[in-house]
Amino acid sequence: MIYADYNGSSPLLPEVSEYLTKRIHSHLFANPNAIHSMGQKINMGIEKCREMISQVVGCHPDQIIFNSGSSEGIANIFHSILNLKDQTKKKIIISPIEHAAVMNAALYYKEEWAYELIFTPITEDGVIDTKKVEELILKNQTELAMICIMSANNESGVIQPIDKIVPLAQKFNIPFFSDTTQTIGKHAFHFEKSGVDYAVVSSHKLGALVGAGFIIAKNPVTIKSLVFGGGQERGLRGGTQNYLGIETMAIALKIFSERTSQLLQLKLARENFEQEIKKLCPEVVIFGEKADRLAGTTLLSFPGIHGQAVQIELESHDIFATTSAACSDNQPETSKVLLSMGVPDDIGRGVIRLSLSFSQGQKEYSSLAHALKSAYTKLSKIKSY
Ligand SMILES: Cc1ncc(COP(=O)(O)O)c(C=O)c1O
Incomplete structure (x- = not known):
């Protein structure tokens, strides 16, 4: 097969399956936010995973916000970046090859909140036309609420030259979100070096258990909670953390970094x-x-x-x-x-x-x-x- x-x-990486089998037999299941020792043990495990993951993806542990995966992360990032009250910044530069999870989020803000989507031209090889994107940024800089260009396309696998666009976005202080779902754990990616403001990950793309993921945010205080819950993840994402998913993600990313x-x-x-x-x-x-x-x-x-x-x-x-x-x-x-x-x-x-x-x-x-x-x-x- x-x-x-x-x-x-x-599928689960063999090392992840092996870990999971042992982990289930440890019978350590508890609320990571409880003050009893079992909860605290799991909580310490989550923080260890945050640390391990931050080393692989090139960010500070505090820049990682665990959630259920990329679709949630993407919705959360749009929700955080777009200031619905600011009528001066109503334009979004977006590539037309984004995954439906990104495109549908953008279309929601277009239809419900009158944002204008400016699509980047794409070459016949499936790459964003960086020269044209630069022109679009220069032309619309004062009205841009965000730029949204994925790092690698899920269908063609084409890697997008976001490094060519990021400096201009930084110059004009325009938030840059790159959907890194297909890159992190599959291709070299270093958050800090990439210069992007926001990135997302889904555990099941990496060989970890399905149902977990995270946002990486350059400035985590810019994240506005989408799921209120009980203040978990420093109030940035409520709901009891999927600690098994998180543990398997940390292992899968470590294995990736070694291979x-x-x-x-x-x-x-x-x-x-x-x-x-x-x-x-x-x-x-x-x-x-x-x-x-x-x-x-x-x-x-x-x-x-x-x-x-x-x-x-x-x-x-x-x-x-x-x-x-x-x-x-x-x-x-x-x-x-x-x-x-x-x-x-x-x-x-x-x-x-x-x-x-x-x-x-x-x-x-x-x-x-x-x-x-x-x-x-x-x-x-x-x-x-
Ligand atoms: C590029 C990209 N972004 C976002 C997603 C959504 O990920 P999930 O369904 O795990 O939330 C996918 C999944 O196929 C993807 O390939």
Whole structure:
């Protein structure tokens, strides 16, 4: 079996499973905010995790606010940054390739609070056009409430050159939020060096238990609580902390930080795999081919062959991939990400996303190439559209 949907969600890392099994048998379950010793033990564990995580992501422990994951973090960041009373700053620069969790938050503020969304142009390789974004910032600087550009795209894996934009945002004091859900734990990222004001993480993308995550905020006092609860996380996020999720996140991120060298091997294996697929089918389209991408992500399309047909074929080889991002899997149309890259429908419908992790490599790519070859040979005889 090959799991090839790591951008959707990651299975538990073996080290995390091992930890969890022992952890459950420890019978240490209590309210981390209670004053009894069991609660305090768990609370100390949470603070140790905050410290461990801060070292991996390059921030101060106090800049981490634990929550339920990226969707919550994103909603919280919009809620915190946008000052609904300030009528002078009603514009948001946003990339059109943001995940639905970001796009729907932005659309909410557009529809309910009259914010204007200014979309950044995207090149055909799926990268934000930094020159044009700079022009947009210069033109609208006094009216900008925030800039919102993801660090890596979940569908194409394309890494966005946010480092080119951040200095200008800083110069004009414009809050910069980057959705780092696909980057942290998968690609080198250092919060302080990145210069962004806000970042988010979801535990299940890293090989930890689903249901936890965190915001990193340069200035945590700017976070306005979205979930009031009982004042947990220094009053910034109420609700009893998901301490098991947090513990597994700390382990998963530590493992990632010890294995970053494997990313290069994964990237090389992915590049060889893509070359092999191009030999098999020269008309195959690999999205963001020339761009810097997450080491294990390939988004490709065999023109004329439906992505879902390929996905089913792969599954018959015990390979689990998706046609696109999970949220748009049920929509047999070209995704918004691909549309903004100028991809026509006949290619957009053929999309299949293969996303692997640093614990995989050459072996998995060989099996993927073999299975794709067999799928293509079969399906190209009966083109679906
Ligand atoms: C880039 C990006 N942002 C945000 C999210 C939302 O994460 P979650 O569903 O864990 O809240 C995802 C999940 O697919 C994602 O890929």
